[in-house]
Amino acid sequence: MTSGPTISELSDRARAVFRQVVEEYIASGTPVGSKTLATRADSLGLSSASIRSVLHDLERVGLLGSPHTSAGRVPTDFGLRLFVDGMMQASEAGAEERAAIEAGLSAPDRAVEDVLSRATAVLSGLSSCAAVVMVPRTERVLRQASFTALSPTRILAILVADDGTVENRIVELEYPVSPAALIEAGNYLTARLAGSTLADASTLLKLEIETERALIDAATRDLVARGIASWSSDDADRAVLIVRGQSHLLDDAAEADLQRVRSLLADLDDKVEMLRVLDDAREARAMKIFIGSENKLFSLSGSSVIAAPYSGAEGRIVGVVGVIGPTRLNYARIVPMVDYTARTLSRLIG
Template sequence: MMKLPPHMTGLLNSGASLSEMDQRARDIFRHVVETYLETGEPVGSRTVSRNGVHLSPASIRNTMQDLAHLGLLSAPHTSSGRMPTHQGLRLFVDGLLEIGDIGEDAKRDIEARLTGKGQTFDQALHAASNLLSGLAGGAGVVMTPSFEAGVKHVEFISLSAEQALTVLVFDDGRVENRLMPLAPGMTPSVLSEASNYLNTHLKGRTLSEARLELKSELDSERRKLDEAAATLIENGLAMWSGGDKEKRALIVRGRANLVEQTQSLEDLERVRSLFEDLEQKEELIDLLDDVKDAQGVRIFIGSESKLFSLSGSAVIAAPYMVSPQKGAAKVMGAIGVIGPARLNYARIIPLVDYTARILGRLLE
């Protein structure tokens, strides 16, 4: 087992520090947090005493009171035990949490589910979200990648009267196929006209650049283009470039897991609040964009993210990236787990990290 590496951190450090605690306080604090993460229940002094801290319940109680004054523990009710605050969880995760690698069986299972024969990358993203929600017991969330390579070639291929296959070849050698709905009256000549126009105007530009530049050009070119071809081009640019934040693809799986973990009416209210947070797609994408700026696992607890300030939830997320032959790795998207603040950090952190690495490998 090892401590959390420096690159696997949250946004904030708590006001209190481990240097303010003697060994007795550290041991008691660790036992309280680990027991709470396992049971979800406030922890009493007698429980700590039975779990290996060889002190009287009265001595343990006094130390727990001191930890409460530091803002690391709280008591939900006067007569109950103590539980870690979000500040306490942050201190535990940054300074005391021990994590290990996931087992070989788990690695093989993740690889098999993400790299199935004939599976597209989009299907791998959905599989990753489902996988994390199942293994971690929270909601798995994935943000689809944003590509910045220039476009080399575009081709529309008619599959039926209602659907076309779009083939995009990028400067970096990547080939991407996407299905597009067709409006009535789309003939092969219209598809050819749209392909020719895009190959003339898109070449060397990224999709996001092209969408901005061609929007105004299309208005003046519309008289030269078939109306159907112009509409196809506009719709294609909007879909390929991702559009605005609310149009960017976000995959969330495992909401039912959150309900299954509720143990009280108070927990149920938090889950309801979390569901409302999950519907705030734009803010959730902003959070995952923050993760993309990191080079490893990021952990957000409670109010460290404005998105979860009311539900008191936690997020464990990591960027997935490609490692080019030369230069720094390029971040493409992010993947993670969202759940109650008492997530099993030691187990979930390496799961998220390994899944993100497999997704990055699929893009290379």
């Protein structure tokens, strides 16, 4: 990301002009010219000449940019990040928004999948953006594991889950392992990790190896780690993504840049990459805001993602809910809505 000044390094008048540009841009979606800011000269306490000078300085340090041949300025991705992290004043979701979220999600006898689907519908309607939700994974619990050699370096890993399902994965090794190592790896997994989900088993295995409490040799340790990794990656593919409200992305401002919108719609169709984006919020266990080029998936479409994880039974993070839209999102309004939706989902399905 482009380096630049911090909020504390900006002068009072630079902060005032920068805030005005960002707020005008978020409201209109169009570049903000010095003439527009000049109409705010009294509230800014600056002359028109001073405003033009400050705009130039803000552009020079990378907080503002001039798109195309327009004389107006727009905040850069770095500028928006600075605004969101250092200047935005976000509070609780409004009373009407909280009521709408509660009403949309709290119907009695509603299946979890229906609640999650409704969450995207409600968020999309309130935010006028596309809304997404990552449906909880079906986490399998390990009952038994074993390994069989197909060749000296090609191993078949066999997992039996607590529901009786059997999964096979081929593990490629750089070196041959002995039949004794295969037996030892299977016995270790079954004895130490039976009753654990694959995610928990992977975490426990990593901890035991790092603390040298795994009483197995290096070859067996590598085989166990690779076996768990192959099953865990398969579990990640089981996550389901629900997307609603793509039509909101085709607003009046988008008509001038249809290529950007086409790019964004294509990004939303790439479910695997979208799940990876949301997984960042799940793993961080906290609200995540991705602005424009900060995320590779949305760098071309110039879009932002606001996502928050929600919990299931026993407080375990099971999914993520969020919104996707242009970088000119009203972050101060939408961040609390996403947060409240995630907390409501946690309460309803936990």
